Amino acid sequence: MASDKELSDFLQSVETRAFKRSVYHVRDEEAALDIVQDSMMRLAEHYGDRPADEWPMLFQRILSNCTLDWFRRQKTRKALFTNMSDFEPAGDDGDFDLLEALAVDDDSHRTESAEATTSRGEILREIEAEIQELPLRQREAFLMRYWEEMDVAETAAAMGCSEGSVKTHCSRAVRALATALKAKGIKL
Known part of the structure; x- marks a missing residue:
C-alpha cells in the first residue's frame, strides 16, 4: 500500500x-x-x-x-x-504558453538569431492555435499521445475508448494540423 x-x-x-x-x-x-x-x-x-x-x-x-x-x-x-x-x-x-514550454531548451536556441527566435515563436503560436481548433476527442488523444507520451493502450484506457479509436483520433488530428499549417504556408 x-x-x-x-x-x-x-x-x-x-x-x-x-x-x-x-x-x-x-x-x-x-x-x-x-x-x-x-x-x-x-x-x-x-x-x-x-x-x-x-x-x-x-x-x-x-x-x-x-x-x-x-x-x-x-x-x-x-x-x-x-x-x-x-x-x-x-x-x-x-x-x-504551452508550446513554448514544450520547445526544446538547449544551447542551440540560445545562439540563434532574433529573427529565427521570432519565427519559431510565431510557428509555435500557429500550431497552438490549430491544436485548440481540433475537436475535443482528437485534441485529447493528440495531447495524451504526443505531449503526455502515453502509448495507445494507456491513452485508450484513459479516454475510455478502444485503441483503434485512439489511432483514428490521432491520425485525424495530425492530418488536420498538417493541412491547416500547410494552408498557412508553415513548413515543419
Missing part, C-alpha cells in the same frame, strides 16, 4: 502538466485549476489506497472525466443563461 508521502509526491509530479493540459482544453486558467484540484482530490479520496503504479492511468482518466464534466456544466449553463460569456476562449494574456 502506498503512503501519503508517495501520493503527495505523485500529485506534485503531475500537477503542472495536468494544469497545462486542462488549460489547453477549457481555455480558462481558473477553470483548469479547479478541474485539476478536483481530479487530485478524487484520486486521493477514492484511489489513494491503490498501488502507486496504478495512479498515473487512474489520474489521467479522472482528469478526462472532470474536463468532460466541466464542458457539460458549461453547456447546461449556456442553455439556461444564453447571455453568459463563459464560452469565449481565453485570450493570450495568460502567463504561460
